[in-house]
Amino acid sequence: MLVPAPVIDRTTLERSTVVAMMGVEPIEHLLSEGCDVILTGRTSDTALFAALPDMLGAAPGLNWHAAKTVECGAACAIPPTAGGLLTRIRSDHFTVETLDPGSRLTPRSVAAHTLYENADPYRITEPAGVLDTRHAAYEAIDERTVRVSGARFDLAAEYSMKLEGAELVGYQTVIVGGIRDSVVMRRLPELIKMAQQYFADRIDDLFGGTVTPQDIDIDYRIYGAGAVCLTDETFDEFPHEMGVVIIVTGPDQEIAHKVATFVAHVSSHLPILEYDGLVTTIAYPFSPPEIDRGALYAFTLNHVVRPVRPTELVRTLIKEI
Amino acid sequence: MATLLDYCSLIRSKNAGPFVLTFDLMCKGQEHYDALKHSGGITRELIAALYACSPDVVTLVHQDSALAVKISIPRPVVQGSRQDTDSYAGQQYVPLLHVDLPALDRWLEQSGTGEGR
Numbered sequence: 347m348l349v350p351a352p353v354i355d356r357t358t359l360e361r362s363t364v365v366a367m368m369g370v371e372p373i374e375h376l377l378s379e380g381c382d383v384i385l386t387g388r389t390s391d392t393a394l395f396a397a398l399p400d401m402l403g404a405a406p407g408l409n410w411h412a413a414k415t416v417e418c419g420a421a422c423a424i425p426p427t428a429g430g431l432l433t434r435i436r437s438d439h440f441t442v443e444t445l446d447p448g449s450r451l452t453p454r455s456v457a458a459h460t461l462y463e464n465a466d467p468y469r470i471t472e473p474a475g476v477l478d479t480r481h482a483a484y485e486a487i488d489e490r491t492v493r494v495s496g497a498r499f500d501l502a503a504e505y506s507m508k509l510e511g512a513e514l515v516g517y518q519t520v521i522v523g524g525i526r527d528s529v530v531m532r533r534l535p536e537l538i539k540m541a542q543q544y545f546a547d548r549i550d551d552l553f554g555g556t557v558t559p560q561d562i563d564i565d566y567r568i569y570g571a572g573a574v575c576l577t578d579e580t581f582d583e584f585p586h587e588m589g590v591v592i593i594v595t596g597p598d599q600e601i602a603h604k605v606a607t608f609v610a611h612v613s614s615h616l617p618i619l620e621y622d623g624l625v626t627t628i629a630y631p632f633s634p635p636e637i638d639r640g641a642l643y644a645f646t647l648n649h650v651v652r653p654v655r656p657t658e659l660v661r662t663l664i665k666e667i
Numbered sequence: 668m669a670t671l672l673d674y675c676s677l678i679r680s681k682n683a684g685p686f687v688l689t690f691d692l693m694c695k696g697q698e699h700y701d702a703l704k705h706s707g708g709i710t711r712e713l714i715a716a717l718y719a720c721s722p723d724v725v726t727l728v729h730q731d732s733a734l735a736v737k738i739s740i741p742r743p744v745v746q747g748s749r750q751d752t753d754s755y756a757g758q759q760y761v762p763l764l765h766v767d768l769p770a771l772d773r774w775l776e777q778s779g780t781g782e783g784r
Contacts, residue, residue: 350741458733461691465683465739467730574758576743644748645685
């Protein structure tokens with residue numbers, strides 16, 4: 347188990363589609379078989395670059411650090427859109443160079459890439475062990491080249507492979523709209539609560555008990571009032587206008603669509619106390635406003651399997667073209 | 668008082684896998700980095716308070732050669748789940764922008780470097 351990980355049992359694995367993230371070994375095996383092109387399934391980003399130098403005997407610390415440096419293209423170059431990077435792995439250091447003549451590399455920009463999409467910049471876990479860059483040194487050779495040394499690769503006691511899994515949660519239909527009238531904006535929280543109650547009754551009516559309100563989720567995201575941050579926020583200013591995304595999740599696409607149709611209709615005719623008669627409360631840019639989004643999957647695993655042989659969970663197929 | 672944008676030239680948030688939310692605070696220069704590191708303004712407790720988690724689950728590392736502070740926490744909701752509002756977690760750094768930090772001037776004077784380097 348990695349941290350944080352969801353709670354799992356046997357049925358989680360049965361419900362999920364699961365892949366194991368491979369290291370360099372299956373790639374090296376195919377290279378040694380004489381393959382010219384290798385198409386891999388889920389692989390550690392760094393393993394793609396580390397495989398060949400590893401076969402040729404590069405020092406593991408330097409090799410994995412070099413692979414980490416180039417795994418996202420020229421992301422560590424200035425500007426990051428530069429074409430590509432060339433690394434040369436020597437016995438006690440490696441150099442990294444930008445190939446695009448207009449671009450630069452600095453010791454800092456190369457060091458900063460260890461931060462990218464990792465939880466810990468100094469310790470990067472791979473199937474065979476851990477890359478430790480704590481004692482790495484970065485030194486400029488010229489505007490486009492940096493010399494790097496000092497990283498270690500500590501072999502793990504047991505080989506491990508990370509598992510990634512996802513399961514089907516439901517099908518979604520979404521509705522996009524906007525509100526400009528401040529009277530409607532101020533009334534919105536209480537009106538949504540009222541509408542949710544109405545939807546529950548309507549679902550019972552419409553599906554005669556075959557689909558219950560518990561099978562359907564209707565989520566209002568109000569942009570302009572805290573729809574972006576994952577943590578709660580308080581606001582000092584009232585927004586000029588609001589964006590509304592309504593997400594309907596149901597057991598299949600047909601049901602989600604059917605519910606979304608009346609959710610869209612009701613949401614655009616919410617009863618406003620201040621107004622005497624029917625008013626349209628949401629501006630929809632599309633007609634019909636409901637858009638089928640397809641299936642929703644959720645990640646179910648943040649685990650490793652160990653001990654495992656490097657090629658045990660990997661199928662390989664060689665074809666001559 | 669100062670904010671993180673007085674110390675940093677880049678503040679960003681990202682996923683580190685679907686279960687981890689990670690922040691990179693890249694300082695403007697060596698003296699800004701030293702000032703931020705020694706100010707004690709960015710702590711695991713502060714991050715825990717901003718993102719409603721326990722200080723025990725906050726990873727906070729100073730990366731000296733990148734002049735950067737790296738912070739990681741468990742994602743408040745798992746990426747792509749029904750409740751997720753930011754699939755790539757790209758806008759989740761914003762609560763950090765409002766943190767009050769000690770003014771920079773005194774540190775820059777003491778270290779004898781001044782601004783604009």
